Amino acid sequence: LERTFSIIKPDATRRNLTGEINAVIENNGFAIVGQRRIHMSRAQAEGFYRDHKDQDFFQALVDYMVSEPVVVQVLEGEDAIKRYRALMGPTDATKAGPDTLRGRFALSMRENSVHGSDSPANAQREIGYFFSEVEIL
Ligand code: ATP
Ligand code: MG
Numbered sequence: 001l002e003r004t005f006s007i008i009k010p011d012a013t014r015r016n017l018t019g020e021i022n023a024v025i026e027n028n029g030f031a032i033v034g035q036r037r038i039h040m041s042r043a044q045a046e047g048f049y050r051d052h053k054d055q056d057f058f059q060a061l062v063d064y065m066v067s068e069p070v071v072v073q074v075l076e077g078e079d080a081i082k083r084y085r086a087l088m089g090p091t092d093a094t095k096a097g098p099d100t101l102r103g104r105f106a107l108s109m110r111e112n113s114v115h116g117s118d119s120p121a122n123a124q125r126e127i128g129y130f131f132s133e134v135e136i137l
Contacts, residue, residue, distance in 0.1 A: 002080040004117045005126035010068035011111035018071055028087055034074035034136040040066050072130045081123050084116040
């Protein structure tokens, strides 16, 4: 079993979609083994998205991520990293299938409802960024 890191983003928490998104996650064979609702600080959001700091959308992305609380999660399952990316759908939700989370819930390129780690190295970094070892036994 593999673990990945997920965020239910502000556009989704604001619309009370946490339960609906979690039902999709669990119905697709993932266990939610860690979960917390947090209001990220600007420093936390900037650190989390540090690989994007030279992108033109970086400042707007950080503003958005601190605009409302989010739900940070650790998901466990077979091939979890790749399978959760597939369940989310592409960043651009206009290209996402109707069965994907972004296809169903995204509002725009930025407000795309969920985040999921894109590699084992990033999954490890992102889980460690928000969770301590004893929270995800
Ligand atoms: P995430 O990392 O959140 O899972 P992703 O890997 O599909 O999403 P990235 O390229 O890592 O996409 O971008 C991180 C986030 O930045 C996106 O999820 C989206 O919220 C925002 N973003 C990406 N590209 C754009 C863009 N062109 N315009 C506005 N926002 C963008
Ligand atoms: Mg990404």
